[in-house]
Amino acid sequence: MSGKRILTRNISIKEGRSRVIIEGIEPQIDGGAFPAKRVVGDRVTVEADIFADGHDSLSAVLLYRKESEKQWTETPMTFLVNDRWRGEFQVTELGDYYYTVQGWVDRFKSWRHGFAKKVEANQEVSLDLLSGADLVELGARRAAGDDRRALEGFAKAMRSKNAGASEQALRALDDGLAALMEKYPERRWAATYGKELCVSVDRHKAQFSTWYEMFSRSCAPKAGEHGTLKDCIARLPYVASMGFDVLYLAPVHPIGYSFRKGKNNALAASREDAGSPWAIGAKEGGHKAIHPQLGTLKDFKQLVTKAQEHGIEIALDIAFQCTPDHPYVKEHPEWFRKRPDGTIQYAENPPKKYQDIYPIDFESDDWEALWNELKSVIEFWCEQGVRIFRVDNPHTKAFPFWEWVIAEIKRHYPDALFLAEAFTRPRVMYRLAKIGFSQSYTYFAWRNTKWELTQYFTELTQSEVREFFRPNLWPNTPDILTEYLQFGGRPAFMARLVLAAALGANYGIYGPAFELCENVAREPGSEEYLNSEKYEIKHWDLDRPDSLKDFIARINRIRRENRALQSDRYLRFHPVDNDALICFSKQTEDLSNVIVAVVNLDPHHSQSGWVELSMKELGLDPQQPFQMHELLTNARYLWHGAKNFVQLNPASVPAQIFRVRHRLRREQDFDYFL
């Protein structure tokens, strides 16, 4: 049995004079087992409970360093209230930073505090002056140069018998002296927190990204043709015009033939059926190959380059599973589980059978070679210029593998990002985020009522979860056409788009199904699309007049222009006296950008109600009117006080996105009025 023993009883004390207690440090995930997440440029605010016995004054510093550095940098912590202290540092580079906290009993600060009270009470302080002078002299010995001479001067003045008592007291309480003593503290018995905690720093896109999912094979200009990567390049201006900055392609690898699924997931495929892109592997190759009908690796690299020119990054799907035709099956049969008759075990969810898929056996005796090969798949695509990976069903592969492989990849490609497509139980989704996934799919698609949305997004953004889990909100995916979208018509698509784009700094849509409001399910009660693009090549009419492309472009521009929408940290819900209306706000930390969104969750009826804003938190003066600039329509409203009326008609636009303009000039502001 391994495991570190916690011996709370056999206390071994090395330094009994170290009296300061440090506990409750935040952020801290699972007692320091996992890093908190931040992006380059963030300030990391660290809080801790710091106290000692008795009434002595304390001082504390936050220590931090880049992983590669040995030396700590220090920054002072300040006392908040109730033994809570706070400090902060800025993270400026990709990778990991470590931080911890040190505190000590500050004898000079304690002395100064008591001395001031005695002086105030007109007590005799000659002995106290000498005690203070002793401390200042010790401080001088820790200093050098001018500082040392200055401290010696203070000590001398405090000892001087010629000076008057009040003059001496004035010198002893001098702010300059206090500042100098703070610069050279006595830290012999300082206590340092027992753990070095970690914060993992990604690039800004980890926190703010706008995704468009697409099947490359459906990009052909003519119906009935198999799209290519070159067609994808031609599609880039369209995607860019809507304001997306990540283009995520369904797998682009050769598709297996054995047990290939037909249209609508039919068990038998005809010769023309294209199969599912997630059924990876054929004689043409596996996870490092390009489907021949899509083009070549050169085409792919060109797509990556051209996308960059449009401000778009290509995200690749990592789906670690194989068809019976995948080269691994022949080359590494030991990576799969065998049945008693020697055949390889296909995927099952009894009584359902998925004979077109061989799951990889993470309990293989050859697991180390397996892990290295899978790592090499991701590395291969990194070498082609890809840095964003959407990982298919990571929760069906071993957690230790992901923890290891993400760390390995990020060692060489610290800008790599991983989105976990895990629609499963909450603990599992959170664990994947803790062990390294940069972003995560969420339950957003199934959170439709005000209560559901408020509960869920409060948990995601206001609890500890926000330290390690970055939500990426998808109103639809090729697997998920929710009932809300099926029956809500175009207004439902608009409402869900605004919710995704404004609630989530990271969001995405599966298009063109989304902008064309594709909403027919395979059968009642199913969330599968009828004639799903997963099993056949589609041809989309992008120019349909009812397309939401312009609306999407507008929303994405609002996201780019308003920093408040580029983070989830300051999300706040505000009451509305109508459950069909939801109101929430986001803001920058400095309140320079404040966005208030109101969405009508009822796609069928016009709804109205009184919104009640948390004025103080939004930086609003209840005595002053303020301007609400509605960014979808460019209309400007004058609001006054917390309660204001809104009315939203789904037949036109079921949402409003206001930018709050804090201060209006009024007649009283003119000089002659004062």
Added chain:
Amino acid sequence: MSGKRILTRNISIKEGRSRVIIEGIEPQIDGGAFPAKRVVGDRVTVEADIFADGHDSLSAVLLYRKESEKQWTETPMTFLVNDRWRGEFQVTELGDYYYTVQGWVDRFKSWRHGFAKKVEANQEVSLDLLSGADLVELGARRAAGDDRRALEGFAKAMRSKNAGASEQALRALDDGLAALMEKYPERRWAATYGKELCVSVDRHKAQFSTWYEMFSRSCAPKAGEHGTLKDCIARLPYVASMGFDVLYLAPVHPIGYSFRKGKNNALAASREDAGSPWAIGAKEGGHKAIHPQLGTLKDFKQLVTKAQEHGIEIALDIAFQCTPDHPYVKEHPEWFRKRPDGTIQYAENPPKKYQDIYPIDFESDDWEALWNELKSVIEFWCEQGVRIFRVDNPHTKAFPFWEWVIAEIKRHYPDALFLAEAFTRPRVMYRLAKIGFSQSYTYFAWRNTKWELTQYFTELTQSEVREFFRPNLWPNTPDILTEYLQFGGRPAFMARLVLAAALGANYGIYGPAFELCENVAREPGSEEYLNSEKYEIKHWDLDRPDSLKDFIARINRIRRENRALQSDRYLRFHPVDNDALICFSKQTEDLSNVIVAVVNLDPHHSQSGWVELSMKELGLDPQQPFQMHELLTNARYLWHGAKNFVQLNPASVPAQIFRVRHRLRREQDFDYFL
């Protein structure tokens, strides 16, 4: 810089096939840094999140051992919901137990689950039977004797070509086979939680105790005389008659003469002034000596013995501070801080000076000798038969000292209990509990309204705090005469007594001031008693007709007779539609004893209202009437449904303590009625 580094990025994987994740184990204090607390006989319920990738079935065990044992004992954990598992073990001895959790992917359980579904769907399962037989054969190899033979028999039947398919399936799904396979699981790749967590086990009195605080010097039969320990012995029947089981004596050591305080804390004492018992140390001795006027060490030991005969334990005060006359001052001047003129620094809270007290300097260079000497003080009293210590102001002495000394004492005297008298900030009070104090004073004295009481006791008993902090509630102490008691008269004392005794399994009063409703403060706004017993010898008329002694005796008998009141774990508040009335319940885990208390918090007026009980939680059937047996008056009420009317007149008794009698026999219960 010391400190363990958390290297979340440099993952080293020893066994990649170990797929189970274990996290969120509870109880767990500060990531396992401190033990949870229990008493002998308790069952320790441990919960954990346990899961793996994919859909395989898991098994898990809770491992536990007494500190002295090397071998773990195992007990199975059961799945609750949402990846949460639970197991429990009983603690039967004093001292520390360790526990951790192990989980593994259970291949046979997974196989059986899938197999059953296939059989149900009438699928062909001949290959599956062979897979299962393989697993059973592996199981047989891990077993021996009859079990082995039985498993081999099952495997053979599953392989048999003669048997019919349905007969084979029946054998494969046999419950006996499942039980045997559970007995011999394959745990090659089991995951064990990375930490061994600790639970510290005290005797039952740590959880349930009834304290009476008394000044021995005030026990003389005649007014004006200095009481003795022999007088204390004579007072034992009185204390026992009220039902107390801990008699806590204010310090019994020699009292210093230098700067001795006079009556009402006067700066100058007259020759007759007895001084404060907390001003410890004189030429007659220090912390190991008995004040000559109280008697001898022999008298003290006799008091301890006689008290035991009355079912009472003597608790001693540990007040680590010295008067200028304490022997330590001469023998160990290095244990005190010096002023620049060579004199010893007296206690200060500028501008206030306490020249009669020299605080011990826990930053002394001679700290190790100091710690050992202070330990020897506690040991000395343990040797005299004392096992309960009320520690005076522990928060003004170094935390590491307490952590060390309590562990040291409990190593030799595992039944020793320590009550922390720390009236200070919450973090500090909680930390003292974490590092080993068995019980703690609380803010109870200052929590008077329903909102205050509900908030505070919900925090203490329903949050993580309950795992390490055992509240001990005192309505008064020699230092604390609250405004509520000053102005509420006898009803206020009764109400606060019921609250203390029913909200807290541990509580105490400072008597006889309490039972005699002593309520005159030294001055308006002060919580100090006028003519406080701290500074003078008192003579109390114990037979005053208005004494609460009989009421106290009744309350303490109710506590002894109702196990529900002997723990704080199942405290619950119930709404009353009148803020002057508070209603709460306590129950045993098995609901065999349920107590509901209603207290009128207004000592001046009769108050009435509708109580609304949480029926389900109390085990009550909303369709059946139930009997409420009021234990103060012995009256019985028939209640029906959640809402019932109560009225409490402070002029008689401001509280009701009901025992819930769950089930009443009704006419329908007779045979002929069915």
